[in-house]
Amino acid sequence: MSSSQDMLLIVEDEEAIGDGLRFNFEAEGYQVHWARDGKEALSIIESTHTELSVIILDLMLPEVDGFEVLRRTRQLAEQIPILVLSAKSLETDKVRALELGADDYVTKPFSLMELLLRVRGLARKRRWYRETFDGEAGIELLVGKGRFNPKTLVVTLPDGSAGRASPTEVMLAQVFLENANKVLTRADLLDRVWNYDAKMETRTVDVFVGKLRRFIEVNPTRPDFLISVRGVGYAYVTDPGLREQLLVPR
Amino acid sequence: MLKIRWFFQPVLIFVVAQVSWALLMFVWIRWYLIRNQEIDALLKKFPLKETTGQWVVLLEGCLLMAIILVGLYGIFVSLRKQTRLNKLQDSILSSVTHELKTPLASIRLYAETMLMRSVSDADREKFLRRTLTEAERLQKLIDTVLISARMQSDGSIKEKEKEKIDLIPIVLSSWRRTTERMGERRQFTLETRITTDDETFIRACNAHEMGIVFDNILDNAVKYTADAQGQHKPGQITLCVEASPTHLRVKVTDNGMGIEKPHLKKIFGRFYRAEKMSILKVHGSGLGLFVCQTIVNAHKGRIFATSDGPGKGSTFYVEFAGHAADR
Numbered sequence: 001m002s003s004s005q006d007m008l009l010i011v012e013d014e015e016a017i018g019d020g021l022r023f024n025f026e027a028e029g030y031q032v033h034w035a036r037d038g039k040e041a042l043s044i045i046e047s048t049h050t051e052l053s054v055i056i057l058d059l060m061l062p063e064v065d066g067f068e069v070l071r072r073t074r075q076l077a078e079q080i081p082i083l084v085l086s087a088k089s090l091e092t093d094k095v096r097a098l099e100l101g102a103d104d105y106v107t108k109p110f111s112l113m114e115l116l117l118r119v120r121g122l123a124r125k126r127r128w129y130r131e132t133f134d135g136e137a138g139i140e141l142l143v144g145k146g147r148f149n150p151k152t153l154v155v156t157l158p159d160g161s162a163g164r165a166s167p168t169e170v171m172l173a174q175v176f177l178e179n180a181n182k183v184l185t186r187a188d189l190l191d192r193v194w195n196y197d198a199k200m201e202t203r204t205v206d207v208f209v210g211k212l213r214r215f216i217e218v219n220p221t222r223p224d225f226l227i228s229v230r231g232v233g234y235a236y237v238t239d240p241g242l243r244e245q246l247l248v249p250r
Numbered sequence: 251m252l253k254i255r256w257f258f259q260p261v262l263i264f265v266v267a268q269v270s271w272a273l274l275m276f277v278w279i280r281w282y283l284i285r286n287q288e289i290d291a292l293l294k295k296f297p298l299k300e301t302t303g304q305w306v307v308l309l310e311g312c313l314l315m316a317i318i319l320v321g322l323y324g325i326f327v328s329l330r331k332q333t334r335l336n337k338l339q340d341s342i343l344s345s346v347t348h349e350l351k352t353p354l355a356s357i358r359l360y361a362e363t364m365l366m367r368s369v370s371d372a373d374r375e376k377f378l379r380r381t382l383t384e385a386e387r388l389q390k391l392i393d394t395v396l397i398s399a400r401m402q403s404d405g406s407i408k409e410k411e412k413e414k415i416d417l418i419p420i421v422l423s424s425w426r427r428t429t430e431r432m433g434e435r436r437q438f439t440l441e442t443r444i445t446t447d448d449e450t451f452i453r454a455c456n457a458h459e460m461g462i463v464f465d466n467i468l469d470n471a472v473k474y475t476a477d478a479q480g481q482h483k484p485g486q487i488t489l490c491v492e493a494s495p496t497h498l499r500v501k502v503t504d505n506g507m508g509i510e511k512p513h514l515k516k517i518f519g520r521f522y523r524a525e526k527m528s529i530l531k532v533h534g535s536g537l538g539l540f541v542c543q544t545i546v547n548a549h550k551g552r553i554f555a556t557s558d559g560p561g562k563g564s565t566f567y568v569e570f571a572g573h574a575a576d577r
Binding site: 014016019021023036062087109110112113 | 347352357362366367373377380383384
């Protein structure tokens with residue numbers, strides 16, 4: 001069962017799927033809002049974004065499409081985890097949604113059990129983030145050549161300019177920082193950042209590591225800190241000896 | 251890598267080939283004209299048997315070159331057309347796949363819900379009805395795709411699959427299905443003007459396929475009109491069935507988003523929606539109206555649309571003439 005405060009927004013124009021999801025999430029104890037088009041979704045997000053725990057977002061929507069909802073929601077509220085639930089299964093759609101700020105991507109038809117678990121993970125992450133970083137304005141995370149402020153979500157990039165990160169990106173940065181000079185598998189990262197079971201799809205991790213590299217590397221295409229370990233996962237490396245060892249096959 | 255691929259673009263190959271031929275011709279002719287007098291003088295010194303032959307050779311060369319140029323152009327045009335067709339087919343495939351996944355997702359969702367939770371009798375019935383509706387939707391879509399594929403391979407509905415049947419109940423049952431499903435979200439009006447003796451209009455036709463035609467047209471009227479949810483006023487859809495001994499006309503009028511004049515015929519094309527899909531953001535396989543037209547044509551009927559323009563609604567007509575032989 002979910003915590004009674006968790007408020008969920010379902011954006012879905014298909015009557016059958018929207019109503020089915022609402023039934024299930026209400027049974028899990030969530031307070032559910034259901035928007036049937038992009039416009040309605042944006043107006044609900046505008047009025048409730050401080051309370052929303054998770055958004056489940058379809059992409060093919062009337063009025064304003066899902067990508068646009070995603071983009072505008074990220075301008076309005078970076079902190080709400082967004083799970084995209086769409087029949088679009090092309091790699092390019094997935095990467096585009098994740099790049100625009102989605103935290104996760106599930107394709108239709110989906111397993112109900114898996115969806116419930118993923119949403120529960122995202123809601124837990126949202127709560128944990130709120131509790132951990134609220135009030136701690138001053139502490140910054142120095143990862144690679146980037147500096148993250150977890151409360152304001154402002155990142156200072158290696159060239160000195162400022163950018164904005166999402167909570168998922170900050171959490172990923174923190175997990176790497178805590179495990180410096182250790183190789184983390186994609187499953188480890190899914191478990192620690194997304195609160196997921198290891199069996200789930202791992203493309204998400206790769207997209208997010210790519211985003212993180214843009215924040216912390218001088219040259220994101222030839223990373224010095226976040227190094228891919230072929231067939232295993234990624235390592236955040238600060239030890240020059242280990243870096244040389246890992247970079248040899250490159 | 252990208253640069254090499256760009257280099258071998260058909261357009262570039264075509265342009266380079268054309269320029270090469272044209273340049274070669276230019277150089278040859280210029281050379282001949284400049285050296286003409288020298289060649290003539292040389293020929294006078296060493297006379298050959300037929301000096302006029304040179305002109306014939308040059309002319310022949312020019313003609314052959316022209317043929318090659320035209321041929322190249324023809325191949326280029328047909329290649330471009332083929333590429334465009336392939337792209338459209340891909341986009342149809344992806345929109346059909348998308349449409350197949352949505353009802354499948356609902357069916358799976360409700361089945362899992364009922365296995366996972368204890369649901370009340372009323373909810374159970376609602377969920378099962380939804381599952382059934384979605385299964386029907388899936389079936390209809392698969393039928394549409396199959397008919398469309400069959401039309402492409404052999405062109406028509408087999409005569410033996412037709413039987414003499416009353417068309418009016420087929421129209422009305424499509425109407426009933428649509429109003430049952432969408433009754434609360436659109437305003438529906440039915441008008442009938444039936445002046446045949448026994449209130450029937452009997453024709454040799456394939457009942458299942460005629461059902462697909464009327465389902466599709468009514469579905470479209472629903473898709474392209476406003477939903478009663480939120481602040482919108484519900485869209486209005488009117489079905490008018492006129493039947494006389496010589497004529498059947500089914501007319502579906504809506505007050506939805508309408509159609510631009512130049513598109514009134516194109517909407518029946520196989521690829522129309524695929525090209526417009528990203529703009530309209532309305533679900534659909536992009537095959538519906540194409541299949542409608544193919545079926546109606548195979549039954550020697552007529553299907554067409556009228557509209558006063560974008561935002562002014564549209565009207566779809568399906569017409570059949572009564573044949574004495576069919577009655």
